Amino acid sequence: MDHCWDFVEVLGRDTSISVFTLLDDPADLVRLSSVSRSWRRFVVANGFSKSLCLTRWPELSNFTRVVEVGGSVEAEAANAESSSSAEWENLEREHRIYAYLSYCIDSPMGKRDCILVAISASSTDNYPDESIDNTLQPGERVHMRPSYWSSKGEKDPCVSEMLTYQLCSKLSVIDEIRIQPFRAYFQYGYPIYSAKSVRFRMGWSSLHQEQGTGASKHAAGHSADDYIWTYVSPEFQMAQENILQSFKLPRPAICIGGVVQIELMGRVQRQEMDDQYYICVCHVQVIGHPLAPAFDVDINNSAGDLVLKHFPVARGCKIPPEGMPSEEPRESSGWHAIAARIRQLGTVRNHAIIGALLGNLPVDDFDDDNGFDGEPGP
Template sequence: MEESKCMDLLDWVGADAAARVLMGLHDPADLVRATCVSKSWCRFVIANGFCKKLCFRMCPEVSIFTHVIEESSSAEDVDVGSSSSDEWASMEREHRVYSCLSHHLSSHLAKADCISEPIGASSTDNYPEESIDYTLEPTDRVELRPSYWSSKGEADPRVPEKLTYRLNSNLCVVTEIKIQPFQAYFQIGNPVYSALAVRFRMGYPRLVQEAATEEHRPRQEVTDGDYIWTYVSPEFPILQESNLQSFKLPRPVLCIGAIVQIELLGRAQKQDIDGLYYICVSHVKVIGHKLAPLFDSNILHNNRNPTLKYFPDTQGSATPETQETEDRLKSGWQAFAMRIRELRWNRAILNTLLGAIPIIVDDYNDGPDEEPWL
């Protein structure tokens, strides 16, 4: 019986239909699997940049990058899109970078507080006793006094306030932000000085010169023109309660430039002493995970070519936390192996003293491949 001629599914359904199907995929692993079907499928996925398009759909702010650089010891550093690079090699490089980036944008990595330091607040009532620095304190009291930031008083409850922070990496995937309004337990009625709503902005400093001098500027002075925002969230209502409230973003957001600003909209509480409205915050946390050391960004403030940098040689490299865990396990194994050897020698000596048949004791190595059981 004559064998039927094999036909590539891509040729059978056509390029347009196949493109619609691949554009409908939401898991980056599915696109990687598609490249393993055949050489024609691999070329089709890479040539159409489906991984790059998926990244743009997952996090539209990724589209700010006009250049991609892969810095690897095994390959030359070629700027994607430059006239000196080979077109196909450039497309392959983009595929590698964006397939890895899309994986980390969608992966459920361990989440932690990403704030590195506070930059400043739009106003502060008593500086530095009520500065933004106290919103990062893990406890509610510092040196026997309450720990919180307080705005200046305003007669108009519609006046907003802003708290600005720097994250611990140029690229961080942020999923939620937590805020705890402050309750003045030392005032009559224990009022909670909360805002009515909150909105979040993420971006990077507008000018290098301004970013370099921020540490010398009083923490309470932050102007609207200092930053370029790549993401602005919808408004979230805040409960007038003194607990750590979580505000989950509609989707994971890639914070490019390490700057997060919290806009506190509206004032709910008037102070009896002066009849002015205040906003006070006890704690702030920005929850997510950083992409360093695998990815970094080079925001070129004086031109329009922001760069995404990819370091494949750091893939799987141990972080300080994982290295500490490995060292702890290693030292624990060595202590365990030493204790086993001591028990074996003690048993041999005891049997010899009691007249039993001597037991030959082998000297096991400390490696995990050996089994020093009794």
């Protein structure tokens, strides 16, 4: 013990950085930072936690800055007097935030359907009887009536459709998306109006919050310029089966902004009465877990500013603390409003993290009746 030596000092900065960057588990970096003060300073100063987080989830590189809400105002004022102190405090803050963010993303929290409300469909055949709101209800019948969304008919089977949803949090981890095509059990042969393939996009709306809600959301839908996408999935083949089909993403994706869009590509089934192709969806689920209330997002489209906000006091909380905005549901009615509220109040399992390793923090417990015209077409 009298001859202990620090390999970081022996190997030098460049070689040590090469060794540390080989680590691919954020928890290992947290453990390293607890070995000694010099190792912690080395981990923090070189931003290893942030670099690894951005490498594993590239979507997070869209954030222009990070802030910690509820910190010590006195400490910030004191650090403002010294540029070096302010710079070090910024590095410490980024280390804490990205280390805890990585933990939350990897945490085996209870997965659930994260959809809050439906925003819009690119087309709807018979509104409101066949609106996108029906896809929030499980099963192909609600109160003994068919429940599904139907596109408008097309002569060209290559025409795509888009279904867009708002999630319960502006920052969520999404693992898979489930879609159930609709089987027209009231038509001869029980045809299934599925798409040929699907693709998913995640991001946020560039429109104001009040736009795209209410009656306007059931119009022809939004244009591609109305959204900013930070994640686009590969294309998945869809089976022409009346089951809830699961589409597992290659890796958990971070949905920044809380908007998920499902692109239904290609049409399979033609309706006999009008000789046009339709796509009909019975039910949709976006499976994952929200990162609220510990994390939130501020979006300023005009300034190009995307801010990741961390609420340390919200770790393990079920109700957003004072000063933290809560997610309010968009305009909805009837059973859809009740279902949306239930989703919003879904509990987040209490969990623990070794906060002492993240900056000397204490350990803390870290589904409307719809009309029916008897067919999915006109």
